[in-house]
Amino acid sequence: xxxxxxxxxxxxxxxxxxxxxxxxxxxxxxxxxxxxxxxxxxxxxxxxxxxxxxxxxxxxxxxxxxxxxxxxxxxxxxxxxxxxxxxxxxxxxxxxxxxxxxxxxxxxxxxxxxxxxxxxxxxxxxxxxxxxxxxxxxxxxxxxxxxxxxxxxxxxxxxxxxxxxxxxxxxxxxxxxxxxxxxxxxxxxxxxxxxxxxxxxxxxxxxxxxxxxxxxxxxxxxxxxxxxxxxxxxxxxxxxxxxxxxxxxxxxxxxxxxxxxxxxxxxxxxxxxxxxxx
Numbered sequence: 001x002x003x004x005x006x007x008x009x010x011x012x013x014x015x016x017x018x019x020x021x022x023x024x025x026x027x028x029x030x031x032x033x034x035x036x037x038x039x040x041x042x043x044x045x046x047x048x049x050x051x052x053x054x055x056x057x058x059x060x061x062x063x064x065x066x067x068x069x070x071x072x073x074x075x076x077x078x079x080x081x082x083x084x085x086x087x088x089x090x091x092x093x094x095x096x097x098x099x100x101x102x103x104x105x106x107x108x109x110x111x112x113x114x115x116x117x118x119x120x121x122x123x124x125x126x127x128x129x130x131x132x133x134x135x136x137x138x139x140x141x142x143x144x145x146x147x148x149x150x151x152x153x154x155x156x157x158x159x160x161x162x163x164x165x166x167x168x169x170x171x172x173x174x175x176x177x178x179x180x181x182x183x184x185x186x187x188x189x190x191x192x193x194x195x196x197x198x199x200x201x202x203x204x205x206x207x208x209x210x211x212x213x214x215x216x217x218x219x220x221x222x223x224x225x226x227x228x229x230x231x232x233x234x235x236x237x238x239x240x241x242x243x244x245x246x247x248x249x250x251x252x253x254x255x256x257x258x259x260x261x262x263x264x265x266x267x268x269x270x271x272x273x274x275x276x277x278x
Contacts, residue, residue: 074139
């Protein structure tokens with residue numbers, strides 16, 4: 001057995017983020033801001049989950065007071081902005097997509113919330129005064145420079161920084177396929193890569209992981225195959241036979257659907273800024 005070589009987690013994040021951005025841009029031919037239809041679908045999905053237990057949200061909200069100021073980076077249509085604004089004194093929502101921002105403003109107006117400030121732009125490009133808390137939920141995946149992204153968050157937070165990242169299934173179908181195709185189990189930026197990159201840069205975040213996985217499901221194996229191809233971003237059909245064989249072996253058919261061991265689960269990372277913002 002040869003010597004153990006630890007991955008360069010920061011470089012791996014950068015590679016995955018660039019590929020992820022290309023996939024996002026490919027899904028939106030008009031550019032990353034051409035999200036008008038997707039924003040509505042995204043908002044509908046968020047609203048379907050309203051009322052479900054959310055230990056990550058509860059953990060963050062429990063730290064806020066009526067005097068807190070809160071920075072929501074990559075606010076989307078308001079999955080964090082809205083519940084925080086019901087508690088905190090002031091929320092600044094930073095969002096690059098005008099389509100997402102339009103829906104967010106509608107949602108804020110529907111609740112008659114007067115304490116939300118909107119800033120359009122990418123986090124790397126905007127200048128924001130310090131807040132008590134800074135959070136980014138699933139909006140850092142297109143940023144190749146994770147450490148720079150997070151360091152800027154620290155400079156904008158007086159009390160606490162929060163990150164929410166996707167936790168991939170350690171034994172998932174995509175992990176197996178990525179190992180076979182790429183030699184590592186990751187198809188996109190995620191908690192495992194991000195957490196290790198932060199550790200290697202001297203950050204020591206606390207972690208809270210959602211207790212249950214929301215598994216993916218497809219009506220047909222063809223649909224599952226299309227999903228796998230989207231995630232793997234393969235340029236040709238070289239690995240199609242491998243993908244089909246793996247899906248047929250790993251997916252479980254019940255109640256008219258093919259269920260994956262993969263799915264959605266998030267982790268909350270939080271830490272006090274090493275140098276407090278003034």
